[in-house]
Amino acid sequence: MKKLLLSFLLCAAAPGFSQSYLDLVKADPNNWFSYSGSYGAQRHSALKQIHAGNVDSLTVKWIYHVPRAQELEGVPIVSNGVMYVTQPNEVEALDARSGRLIWRYQNATPGAGHNRGVAVYERKVYLGTTDAFLIALDARTGSVIWETKMAGASMRYLGGAPLVLNNKVIVGLYSSSGFVDAYDAETGKPLWRWSALPKPGEPGSETWAGGDAGKFGGGPTWLTGSYDPELNLIYWGTGQANPDFIGDKRLGDNLYTECVVALDADTGKLKWYFQFTPHDVHDWDAVEVPILVDAQFQGQPRKLMVQANRNGYYYVLDRTNGKFLYGTPFVKLLTWSSGLTAEGRPILVPGKEPTVQGNLVCPATAGATNWPSPAYNPDTHYFYAVVTEGCSINFRGSDNFQPTSVSSNGTGYVESPEEEKRWQNYVRALDVTTGKLMWEYKQIGSNHYGPGLLSTAGGLLFAGDNQGVLTALDARAGHPLWHFSSGEKITASPMAYSVLGNEYITLISGPNVITFGLPDRK
Amino acid sequence: MRNTTVVPFALLLASVAVQAQDRQARAASPNPNPFAGNPQAVTEGQELYNRTCTGCHGYDGTPGEQGPALGASGRRYLRISDQEIFDAIRKGIAGTMMPGTGLAETDAWKVATYIRSLRGTAIDAPAQGNVAHGEQIFWGKGACGDCHMIRGRGGLLGPDLTNLAGRRKLYSIRDALTKTEHRVATDGGRHELSLAPLNTYQAIRVVMRDGKTLSGVLMNEDSFSLQMLGSDNELHMFARDELRQVVYEPKSLMPTDYDKRLTPEEFQDLLAFLSRLGVSRSR
Numbered sequence: 001m002k003k004l005l006l007s008f009l010l011c012a013a014a015p016g017f018s019q020s021y022l023d024l025v026k027a028d029p030n031n032w033f034s035y036s037g038s039y040g041a042q043r044h045s046a047l048k049q050i051h052a053g054n055v056d057s058l059t060v061k062w063i064y065h066v067p068r069a070q071e072l073e074g075v076p077i078v079s080n081g082v083m084y085v086t087q088p089n090e091v092e093a094l095d096a097r098s099g100r101l102i103w104r105y106q107n108a109t110p111g112a113g114h115n116r117g118v119a120v121y122e123r124k125v126y127l128g129t130t131d132a133f134l135i136a137l138d139a140r141t142g143s144v145i146w147e148t149k150m151a152g153a154s155m156r157y158l159g160g161a162p163l164v165l166n167n168k169v170i171v172g173l174y175s176s177s178g179f180v181d182a183y184d185a186e187t188g189k190p191l192w193r194w195s196a197l198p199k200p201g202e203p204g205s206e207t208w209a210g211g212d213a214g215k216f217g218g219g220p221t222w223l224t225g226s227y228d229p230e231l232n233l234i235y236w237g238t239g240q241a242n243p244d245f246i247g248d249k250r251l252g253d254n255l256y257t258e259c260v261v262a263l264d265a266d267t268g269k270l271k272w273y274f275q276f277t278p279h280d281v282h283d284w285d286a287v288e289v290p291i292l293v294d295a296q297f298q299g300q301p302r303k304l305m306v307q308a309n310r311n312g313y314y315y316v317l318d319r320t321n322g323k324f325l326y327g328t329p330f331v332k333l334l335t336w337s338s339g340l341t342a343e344g345r346p347i348l349v350p351g352k353e354p355t356v357q358g359n360l361v362c363p364a365t366a367g368a369t370n371w372p373s374p375a376y377n378p379d380t381h382y383f384y385a386v387v388t389e390g391c392s393i394n395f396r397g398s399d400n401f402q403p404t405s406v407s408s409n410g411t412g413y414v415e416s417p418e419e420e421k422r423w424q425n426y427v428r429a430l431d432v433t434t435g436k437l438m439w440e441y442k443q444i445g446s447n448h449y450g451p452g453l454l455s456t457a458g459g460l461l462f463a464g465d466n467q468g469v470l471t472a473l474d475a476r477a478g479h480p481l482w483h484f485s486s487g488e489k490i491t492a493s494p495m496a497y498s499v500l501g502n503e504y505i506t507l508i509s510g511p512n513v514i515t516f517g518l519p520d521r522k
Numbered sequence: 523m524r525n526t527t528v529v530p531f532a533l534l535l536a537s538v539a540v541q542a543q544d545r546q547a548r549a550a551s552p553n554p555n556p557f558a559g560n561p562q563a564v565t566e567g568q569e570l571y572n573r574t575c576t577g578c579h580g581y582d583g584t585p586g587e588q589g590p591a592l593g594a595s596g597r598r599y600l601r602i603s604d605q606e607i608f609d610a611i612r613k614g615i616a617g618t619m620m621p622g623t624g625l626a627e628t629d630a631w632k633v634a635t636y637i638r639s640l641r642g643t644a645i646d647a648p649a650q651g652n653v654a655h656g657e658q659i660f661w662g663k664g665a666c667g668d669c670h671m672i673r674g675r676g677g678l679l680g681p682d683l684t685n686l687a688g689r690r691k692l693y694s695i696r697d698a699l700t701k702t703e704h705r706v707a708t709d710g711g712r713h714e715l716s717l718a719p720l721n722t723y724q725a726i727r728v729v730m731r732d733g734k735t736l737s738g739v740l741m742n743e744d745s746f747s748l749q750m751l752g753s754d755n756e757l758h759m760f761a762r763d764e765l766r767q768v769v770y771e772p773k774s775l776m777p778t779d780y781d782k783r784l785t786p787e788e789f790q791d792l793l794a795f796l797s798r799l800g801v802s803r804s805r
Contacts, residue, residue, distance in 0.1 A: 101720065
């Protein structure tokens with residue numbers, strides 16, 4: 001039996017492996033195939049070799065320094081023992097067991113900004129470039145198989161990792177409007193495009209004063225969404241309306257900004273939307289990764305979608321139809337709204353809009369949470385997020401703003417000077433269906449974004465912080481069990497995988513890819 | 523939205539890079555050289571150079587007994603335009619050992635054309651020949667595509683050649699096809715011992731603990747691990763203690779007798795094809 005099992009294991013890791021759509025659906029925990037680890041985006045690894053009882057012996061296995069890089073924000077992808085790490089316009093393939101470089105792809109266009117990772121499918125690795133090309137590389141050598149210019153005047157790719165479905169590559173793009181594009185994974189041929197802004201006369205255009213959303217712009221789609229293979233729906237968040245901090249010319253709800261949208265994966269058609277912050281004037285992008293959870297909700301089994309939004313509310317939606325089920329604040333400092341209606345619409349507190357002189361609002365524009373990934377543990381039923389308590393002074397650029405191509409006309413990134421309203425990060429665990437705070441862990445010295453989280457079946461939650469410390473927290477109780485000072489500011493989310501039966505945790509910290517594991521068995 | 527501020531900078535960087543790398547834009551003023559970029563003139567200029575200049579300079583532009591290299595990697599040149607090189611050939615360089623030569627004006631332009639070709643890559647002065655026929659040879663009789671990839675088509679064991687002529691000089695491409703000492707860096711110098719393993723395409727054979735063997739090319743190695751691309755076109759990653767033996771093959775997988783396998787015409791046409799393989803930076 002043991003021999004049989006061994007040969008099965010060898011087969012599983014045997015050459016010739018190329019991940020199929022079925023592999024992506026199953027999200028085998030030995031691999032980490034996508035930005036959020038699975039289509040449901042739970043960032044939960046089923047691996048449990050490293051657990052609460054032995055995590056204190058976790059040790060560094062290898063470090064790989066990404067040349068010329070700093071403050072990397074990508075999530076490594078692991079497929080069959082090969083790890084793919086990125087910086088803008090570059091991909092490196094590493095031996096996931098030893099950290100040794102296998103190949104490097106450098107695009108001729110120098111990179112800038114951020115890249116949050118690649119996607120893998122069959123034998124290809126998909127990279128978006130800063131000049132809006134989607135490039136398919138051979139996963140074994142880094143050779144370019146095809147490259148497709150993602151069409152559109154001044155089209156920009158903002159670095160969100162592509163998401164691969166059944167022979168489709170999904171990418172978020174921006175060119176005064178946010179877009180979600182689909183390309184044929186085999187050939188690179190464009191399949192469909194969804195625009196976050198309705199054209200004049202289309203449904204939603206009436207939510208913009210004058211009916212022409214394009215005159216203003218907005219709805220950037222800069223982070224990777226999630227996917228339900230059974231419903232065949234893609235869930236993707238959209239960002240702010242332009243101008244960010246001035247709302248009086250664009251009266252109305254400004255659809256489909258600050259939404260999560262459900263798109264038919266075959267056609268790109270909008271199935272439903274839910275708008276978190278109608279007519280947003282605080283730049284609370286709703287791109288935070290939407291997590292898909294199947295759970296009992298008020299006694300009924302439901303297909304849920306949950307999101308801790310930058311605006312300070314935690315939301316529970318029915319992901320089959322977008323119906324709002326429940327919402328509650330997940331930060332104590334929330335002043336702009338006094339609650340949510342039965343439909344989930346925020347009840348506004350008057351006088352909280354940005355002014356030329358500056359106006360205090362909580363949470364800050366940087367958000368009660370932001371792009372760093374949340375996680376969900378199906379064992380504890382807790383939703384985890386890095387949360388910032390704090391307020392900002394929000395300014396509008398002028399009293400008499402005229403729409404132009406300039407997207408931003410003000411700022412909300414000015415920290416409140418009042419001591420109790422200064423920014424402070426916490427890791428918080430919420431009951432996934434009630435949003436009740438189960439525990440919190442204060443990250444001393446961390447006050448801005450904070451990297452994302454990794455949950456594991458070993459009863460652990462891995463959290464990095466601004467001070468460069470990676471901490472393993474007890475998933476149920478929230479107390480630290482192990483920590484490591486990485487020596488660099490951490491701006492990326494950790495992930496987990498295994499090779500030949502050994503579990504590894506990888507953290508990108510600054511320019512370094514650091515992989516941890518248990519001590520070798522002698 | 524968060525990334526707004528960096529994008530103009532990114533566009534600026536990109537445009538600087540395009541400008542810097544656009545070889546067509548290099549000649550700001552009209553080039554007086556009647557043979558600029560003319561492959562025939564490069565060939566004739568090479569013959570003239572080797573006959574006339576190698577008393578001091580080295581053969582094919584290499585360092586000589588008394589004169590410096592004219593096309594070596596890593597050198598910075600004081601005379602970079604065709605006119606400056608032409609003037610040096612005709613009039614010599616005052617204060618140095620470089621005399622004015624007796625070359626006719628036409629011949630001096632051809633030598634200047636040749637010297638310029640040494641400094642660029644193959645795509646700046648591609649070989650003459652039937653390019654379409656050369657492509658047929660590449661995928662057919664030459665079987666180059668069994669190991670090399672061009673624009674997503676072809677084999678994996680050898681270097682991707684999509685931008686070959688944008689990286690390598692013509693003579694280095696010719697050497698790779700005909701000489702055993704051809705494991706070279708990107709600009710076509712001699713075999714560099716400091717190359718990272720993934721650029722050497724070192725042929726290896728490993729024997730695993732169960733006795734199975736696997737051939738392929740080395741991607742990387744250290745004292746504890748080894749990464750290779752097998753002849754099965756798959757990546758294989760080993761800990762050293764999983765291997766009983768590692769054999770570094772003395773010969774590259776790359777055949778070096780293409781001047782014998784192919785007719786002279788086929789060889790020239792293959793060169794014509796290879797020396798035009800480039801990726802436009804401006805896209």
